[in-house]
Amino acid sequence: MFHKILIANRGEIAVRIIRACREMGIRTVAVCSEADRLALHAQIADECVCIGPAPSRDSYLNMQAILSACEITGAEAVHPGFGFLSENSAFARLCERCNVKFIGPSPESIDRMGDKANAKTTMRLAGVPVVPGSDGAITSMAEARRIAREVGYPVMVKASAGGGGRGIRRVDNEDALEAAVTAAQQEAQSCFGDDTVYLEKFIVDPRHVEIQILADEHGHVVHLGERDCSLQRRNQKMIEESPSPSPLMNDALRAKMGEAAVSAARAVDYHNAGTIEFLLDTRGDFYFMEMNTRVQVEHPVTEFVTGLDIVQQQIRIAAGEPLDLRQEDIHLTGHAIECRINAENPALGFRPSPGTVTALHMPGGPGIRVDSAMYAGYTIPPYYDSMIAKLIAYAPTREQALAKMKWALAEFLVEGVDTNVEFQLELLRDPDVERGRYDIGFLTRRMEGK
Structure with missing residues (x-):
């Protein structure tokens, strides 16, 4: 060690x-x-x-x-x-x-999964379901038009080296394709230094469901169930929960998605913690979207429902220790929800709000966890991401976890800067969110009044 x-x-x-x-x-x-x-x-x-x-x-x-x-x-x-x-x-x-x-995967695994277009090809060869689209990066507009016609509009243009919702454009018809490809390439070059993009079919009204995996350096791979990350704004996650509240999710589907995630990890000889992200459509079919070769922001919800410390598992794997877990040892118990608390003003287009925290009260109690680096008197700098805390609530049922999260948000006090706490609370009070009836387009439609 x-x-x-x-x-x-x-x-x-x-x-x-x-x-x-x-x-x-x-x-x-x-x-x-x-x-x-x-x-x-x-x-x-x-x-x-x-x-x-x-x-x-x-x-x-x-x-x-x-x-x-x-x-x-x-x-x-x-x-x-x-x-x-x-x-x-x-x-x-x-x-x-x-x-x-x-403390992470090998450089070779990062390369194979970091390029989204190549990762998609690798997954197809490994038998993992993928969204129909280009076989790797597109090399010309003629190729983009041909593939879009084959899979049918709408389509998505995505940066091969993308992440964090950058370099992504939806295209509803051929007239808009060239402008979308150019814009995605420019954003990808600016954000990642790589302007290659690929194209895939746009899955209408899917849920964003991801599977957490752990893989040691001795060939053992397990999955830790799913997280639902469908509540997002501009491809940026806001609220995550485990297990997924989708009416389609059941033990059989969870096992099938978990097996696909394990196959994906094995296909690139992966070790350490990683996340396989899928789109789950309204029929219960799922498609590989990408792999995150690192610990995720939302890992605490999985830690709550499995009782495992994912960061400590990462360290043990990197030290060469074998996993002391078998798949049959892992059970999801209860329900966990995470809200990302950002220093931003939702009323002003989510404008970042750096500044000094003049007063602070963070909620607590059984089943409440706050991951944060804030303290009263701390000055939030303007140079980095606006996330200042993660608030996680855990309870035996989703209904109880939601109630606990609402009280925790109501108790969360940050003065001196603007935050999205009230916005998160209003979102969780939405009847559709309370019932788990949402998809990745839900928040956009809600904010646009549709």
């Missing part, structure tokens, strides 16, 4: 990893930008190294600075969290060259 781990991230996920390490008796090294010198993760780690100015490219994306911090502190491993360098195969390779263990 490692004696010291460096956390190459910030905010609540860095705090989450530090706490997991502390429970395991592992010393931690935080890294911070100049803007984060007073951040919670920088204060509670055993050591902290400032790695550069505020902009991410000069700090949290600075591979050389991070590995230099490993060298001067003696950290044997790096946990990348999510975002930043977590799915960067070049960084994983650099860690290998520097004899620092990357």
